[in-house]
Amino acid sequence: MEKYDVIVVGAGFGGPAAAKKCAEAGLRTLIVERGQRPGEKIVSGTYVPLFGAPDWIREGNPPLERAAYGWKYHFIKGGDIYLSIKVSFPFPISYGMYCRPMCTWLAEQAVKSGAELRTSTTAVDVIKEGDYIKGIVTDRGEELKSDILIDSEGLQNLLAIKAGIRKKYIPDAIELCLEYDFEMDSADVDRIFEDHIEFHFAMPEEKVIAPLGQGSVVYLFPYRNSIHTCIGQFLKHEGEVAQTSRLLETYYENYFQTRRWKEVIGPKAKLRAKMWDTCPLYVGLFPEMHSMPRCGNGILLIGDAAGFEDTSSGAGIANAWYSAEIAADVAIEALKAKDTSAVFLAKYDELWQAHPVLPRSISDRGRRNLLQAQKDEALMVKLGFEQWFNSVYDLIPMLNLMKPSEIAAMLPKV
């Protein structure tokens, strides 16, 4: 039986960040990851804002694909775009990345700091001693003991459910996303996308956007020499479960018939991957979901496992990093104080609630009800624009304190 100060479950985005901090503080730290390589089981299609990201990520030269300097919103009718809005900034607002290379890099930094990484190892259960979580059991039957378990397993929360502190998320809060990845010559990506992320909106009758979609969008993310697309569908909405498996593929086919794709993007794009995954996109809007505990005796939850989704940016990845650093700090203090009780670890709740971004992800502040917008075209345009522009509101105080050139200087060059 092996014993660690901290065991982190999941080498996705949050796990390695928490493990690095714990290891740097001298704690004997283990990360367990069920994939052969970190990040290979995550399908996210992601652009992440790096403003508040840990220094070692911003300054460490991670494998970023491309910097985006804004967004373009396109509104589709009759198979063509009839309205476009372009929002641009003089510095990168977000960075595109692929999960496998990025998570592998993050895990490497944690290992360099002294954490141990075990891949191809699935945590199948927790070890309980009395009321305390004291480790995990692996799929090989090994018992690995910990004083603190940092659970970064993702939205399925299987371990946290076994630990008795979480329940399965409701299907109304879960979006199933079908994502395609296309190779594209970087000169074509530059020319067509102009370093802007694209969101396409349409009314339901266009049959391009899934009817139970979060915000009626098709996402197009430009990477270095590829693009990544996503169409999502809630598993359940107002009691209805859609024929998602067929619907998403059909809507993609319809989207590929729209003029911009057919004439501009499609001819330059070569399909190389078709993937899907679930995303906890509206967990924060359901009180019964976001009021579930994020810590217990000997256990802390971070990232999607803690419900820290982010509807505005769509990527809970920055939130995974913020919550990881806070959880690591609390774990370090708890081990110094030799107190891993839920009472002590409740410090985690105090700290994340005081964070400038994390509480927003589990409230309805700043969200727009785009499900309502699907009934009214003018409303769709208004709310579609506001939904994404709202995430810019957090930039405004920063713009008052720093010049754009200063902001640009602190962000990675890609």
Next chain:
Amino acid sequence: MNKRSKEVIPGVEWVPGTGDFIKINEEKCNGCGDCVKVCLGRCFGLRRRKAYVRSLKTCFECAACWFVCPEDAVDFSWPKGGTGLRTEFG
């Protein structure tokens, strides 16, 4: 016939040896077919008014089936470490 098993899904790999990591609890299953509706891997079917697992060879381990089941009849767990889905492009 599982059409999905005939389709080549680009950019992803499946490592065998997963074990039966998703099972249907027939006693709890009410035959609603929601798992069949949501599974992009087409891993499920319906027979004799019960859902069943056709194949997990195209499972993306997303747990949509588990989330959507109204009767909690889908026993979802992770495949054995190092097996199942792998992708470079997620």
